[in-house]
Structure formats: structure tokens, C-alpha cells
Amino acid sequence: MNIRTLCLGILSLQEASGYEIKKEIEEGVFNHFIDASYGSIYPALTQLNAEGLLSVRSEEQLGRPDKKVYAITEEGKTVLAKGLSVVPARDKYKSEFLFVMLLQHLLSKQDIGxxxxxxxxDLMEDLARIENCNGENCSDEMSNLPGAAFVAGYGRTVLRAAADYLEQCQPELKKQTFKAAE
Amino acid sequence: MNIRTLCLGILSLQEASGYEIKKEIEEGVFNHFIDASYGSIYPALTQLNAEGLLSVRSEEQLGRPDKKVYAITEEGKTVLAKGLSVVPARDKYKSEFLFVMLLQHLLSKQDIGxxxxxxxxDLMEDLARIENCNGENCSDEMSNLPGAAFVAGYGRTVLRAAADYLEQCQPELKKQTFKAAE
DNA sequence: TGATGCATGTAATCCGTTACATGATTCA
DNA sequence: TGAATCATGTAACGGATTACATGCATCA
Structure with missing residues (x-):
């Protein structure tokens, strides 16, 4: 799957501008399993529109570029449905953290800590975002979806399991609600 | 982190050819959080060697191209240590599965199933690979590492949590040890 | 006999990110 | 006053994958 399907999917729930799509991805349920930048979203939207899968409406703004609000067309819905019914590709997970931990014998205790x-x-941050999506913050179209509870539950389960494992290995972590990063 | 550090890391444990590095990544503990193809490994090895971070030795083979066995140099070890002590980048996780499930209202029950x-x-496959790495199959240099238990534990925990969640949502899954995919 | 494993490498291509360019408004 | 937010877009660049090219040995 690619950004095209992603945009189509989001726009099947509510019309939006490129800017809003990015925001939705960053702040919404999507965040922990999808990412996309302006550099990919804007061109995708332009292309999708050229192909007739989206329609656009320009909203004038004061002292800002016109806001281009995109909406999915019937043809777009068909293409989306086709794209979704393909068996999804395997999840991709990349972790520098685990690689570093595998080679921990080459590091100082400070570095490991x-x-x-x-x-x-990072895990706590993702976890917090998922919880927030039930409350305010997130668009209703998203959180009222029948699939939203399942996806939130999956994320919560996996992230919580990872955090628990880390805390078990290093109990001091439990107290650090704030970032020990940098 | 990039393939360069990855190759350096693996070669810090044992000397190996490009082919063997690929195999190690595919079949070893690495599998679920790293991937790399020949198209990236071979050029990286060539470059690393040119920079003096690796040394090569050619082993003649019958009716096959010479096997080029790479080993890390002292300089390579220094560079590796420096690369590892940088705070690791955030984990990257991409899941078409979760995206599709979020939009499950657009799909048939068959597609969802x-x-x-x-x-x-997929989860069971990854889980099985981790368990196998304690037994035969995997190189000792890998599994005897102090970090190996931690990494295997992390993977086991997270994958198991995900599988449990799915089984809870759809109990039939418990019986299917074999692939229901395709 | 045909697939799979061993073994290396390159070129084309894809997909996406980062950085750049622009600019007004609002909040601290 | 300076940072953040809103808002769109392009160009350069990076990093990796896929497919291609080659070819013997072994196993079923």
C-alpha cells in the first residue's frame, strides 16, 4: 500500500486539505503505524485529483494560500475498495534500539541506560496518543469508526507489553514519566 | 543507523561474506526488526572495505564465484562503537494491516478474516524464528551474546501480546497453526 | 528435469524524506 | 520579538528494493 491509498482512505471518512491529512496522521490513531510527509502527500493529492479519484474545492483564506479541500469521488471509492481488499503486506518493523541492545557489550552502562x-x-508517548484519541483532540469521524476500537486496542496491547518488558528489566523506568531522552 | 553500521555490527561478531550476512539477517534474531537486500549489502561491503573499516580474504570455490570473507578492522571497531553510542532513532513501524482494519467497514467479512x-x-512465524534461535539453526556468536536474551525476550513479549490480542478477538485463530494466508 | 541453494554484483527504478521558498497571523 | 500554526508546493537527494545477469551443484 502507498500514500495514494492512505489519502483515499482518510478522505473516505471526511474531506480535508493536505495540511489536515498530515495533521490527522501525526496526531491521530494512525501515528504509530503510518507516517507521511508533505513532500509525498501534496503530489499524491494532485495526481489523484488529475485521475478523477478526488475532487477539489478552493476555500479562500485571509493572507494565506487558498485552502484546497479534497473530497473522494465515486470512482475514488471504487479504487479504494479494490486497494483495501488486497491481502495487506507484512508489517514492517525497524528498530535501531534492538540492534544496539543486541550489541550492548560494546557500550557503556550510561549509553545503555x-x-x-x-x-x-517513545512507547509512553505513543500510548498517550492512543488514549487521547478517545477524548477530545481527535476527529469524530475517526474515533467513531467500527475499526477504531480494534486498532486502538491492538496498539495499546503491543505498546503496553513492550513498556512492561522494559520496566521489568529496569524498574527505575516506572518512575520516569518525563523524558529521560536526548 | 544504516546498513553500514549493521554490517559492521554483524562482522564484529564473526567474519562473513555478503551472502552469509543476508542469511543471518533473514534467519536470525535480526529478522523481525531489520531487513536488507543484496542490492544494499554488497555495495556497503565494498565501500566499507575501501575505507579500511573491513578487510577481505578470497576463498576459492569450485564452480562458483570466489567467496569474499570480510572481517572488521580495528578502525572499523572504533567507527562501530561511535555509531552505536549515538542515541538510537525512534522505532519505525508500518502496518497496512492496521490501516485496513481501521477501514474494515468497507470490507467483506471474508476479507477481514x-x-x-x-x-x-506472520506473527507466529516471527515467534517461531525467535524460539529456533536458541536451538540449532543460529550462529553461536549471535545467541551467546549478552544482549541476545534481552532482544529475544523483547520480541517474544511484543509478538505474543499481538497474537493474544488477535486470538481474543477471533478465537478460531488459536487452532490455525498453519497458514490461512494468500 | 526443474527448483533451490550457493555466490556476487550492477543498473534501473521507486518511494519517500529533507530542505527550500513564501508569508500572514496569533500567542507568549 | 520570536516561535508556532496555518498553508501549499517543488527540487534535490537518499536509501533501499527489484530485476537483471551468470552459473554450477545438489536434491527431489
Whole structure:
């Protein structure tokens, strides 16, 4: 799957501008398993629109570039449905943290502690974002989705398991709610 | 971190050819959090050697290209240590599965079931690989490492949590040891 | 006999990120 | 006053994958 399907998917829930799509990805449920930058979103939107899978409407703004609000077309919905029914590719997970920990015998205790703290803080951050999405902050179209609870549950489970494991290995981590990173 | 550090890291444990490095990544503990293809490994090795971070030795083979066995140099060790002590980048996790599940209202029950089955099978595969690494199959240099137990434990914990979650949502999965994928 | 494993490498290509360019408004 | 937010877009660059090219040995 690519950014194209991602944009189509988000726009199937609510119309939005490129800027808003990025924000949704950064702050919403998506965050921990998807990322995308302006450099990929804007061109994708332009292309999708050219192909007739999206329609655009320009909203004038004061002292800002026009806001281009995109909406999915019927044709877009068809293409999206087709894209989603393909068996999803295997999850991709890359972790420098685990690589470093595997070679921990080459590091000082300080370095290891720092890496553990950073990893723990990252996990807590993701966890917090998921919890926030039930409350305010997130768009209703997203959180009211039948799939939203499942996805949030999956993320919560996995992240919590990882955090627990780290805390078990290094109990001091439990107290550090704030970032030990940098 | 990049493939360069990865190669340096593996070669700090045992000398190996490009082919063997690939195999180690595919079949070893690394598998679930790192991947690399020949197209990136071979050029990296050539470059690292040119920079004096590795040394090479050619082993003649019958009816095959010479096997080039690389070993890390003292300079390479220094560079590796420096590379590892940098605070690791945040884990990257991408999941088409979760995206599809978020939009499950657009899919048939068959498609959802297939996606769940595939995800579960993938998790079990990764889990099995981790368990195998304690037994035969894997190089001792890897599994005897002080960090190996930690990394295996982390992977086991996270993957098991994910699999449990799926089984809880869809109990039929427990019986399917074999692949329901495709 | 045909797939799989051993073994190395290159070139084309893809997909995406980073940095750059622009600029007003609002909040601290 | 300076940072952050809103807002869109392009160009350069990076990093890796895929496919291609080659070819013997072994196993089923």
C-alpha cells in the first residue's frame, strides 16, 4: 500500500486539505503505524485529483494560500475498495534500539541506560496518543469508526507489553514519566 | 543507523561474506526488526572495505564465484562503537494491516478474516524464528551474546501480546497453526 | 528435469524524506 | 520579538528494493 491509498482512505471518512491529512496522521490513531510527509502527500493529492479519484474545492483564506479541500469521488471509492481488499503486506518493523541492545557489550552502562530511557519514553508517548484519541483532540469521524476500537486496542496491547518488558528489566523506568531522552 | 553500521555490527561478531550476512539477517534474531537486500549489502561491503573499516580474504570455490570473507578492522571497531553510542532513532513501524482494519467497514467479512489470518500467521512465524534461535539453526556468536536474551525476550513479549490480542478477538485463530494466508 | 541453494554484483527504478521558498497571523 | 500554526508546493537527494545477469551443484 502507498500514500495514494492512505489519502483515499482518510478522505473516505471526511474531506480535508493536505495540511489536515498530515495533521490527522501525526496526531491521530494512525501515528504509530503510518507516517507521511508533505513532500509525498501534496503530489499524491494532485495526481489523484488529475485521475478523477478526488475532487477539489478552493476555500479562500485571509493572507494565506487558498485552502484546497479534497473530497473522494465515486470512482475514488471504487479504487479504494479494490486497494483495501488486497491481502495487506507484512508489517514492517525497524528498530535501531534492538540492534544496539543486541550489541550492548560494546557500550557503556550510561549509553545503555539512555537507550532504554529513550525507548521507554517513545512507547509512553505513543500510548498517550492512543488514549487521547478517545477524548477530545481527535476527529469524530475517526474515533467513531467500527475499526477504531480494534486498532486502538491492538496498539495499546503491543505498546503496553513492550513498556512492561522494559520496566521489568529496569524498574527505575516506572518512575520516569518525563523524558529521560536526548 | 544504516546498513553500514549493521554490517559492521554483524562482522564484529564473526567474519562473513555478503551472502552469509543476508542469511543471518533473514534467519536470525535480526529478522523481525531489520531487513536488507543484496542490492544494499554488497555495495556497503565494498565501500566499507575501501575505507579500511573491513578487510577481505578470497576463498576459492569450485564452480562458483570466489567467496569474499570480510572481517572488521580495528578502525572499523572504533567507527562501530561511535555509531552505536549515538542515541538510537525512534522505532519505525508500518502496518497496512492496521490501516485496513481501521477501514474494515468497507470490507467483506471474508476479507477481514483473511487479513486477520495473515497477520496471525506472520506473527507466529516471527515467534517461531525467535524460539529456533536458541536451538540449532543460529550462529553461536549471535545467541551467546549478552544482549541476545534481552532482544529475544523483547520480541517474544511484543509478538505474543499481538497474537493474544488477535486470538481474543477471533478465537478460531488459536487452532490455525498453519497458514490461512494468500 | 526443474527448483533451490550457493555466490556476487550492477543498473534501473521507486518511494519517500529533507530542505527550500513564501508569508500572514496569533500567542507568549 | 520570536516561535508556532496555518498553508501549499517543488527540487534535490537518499536509501533501499527489484530485476537483471551468470552459473554450477545438489536434491527431489
Amino acid at each position: 539512555r537507550a532504554m530511557g529513550k525507548q521507554h519514553a | 483473511r487479513a486477520m489470518g495473515k497477520q496471525h500467521a
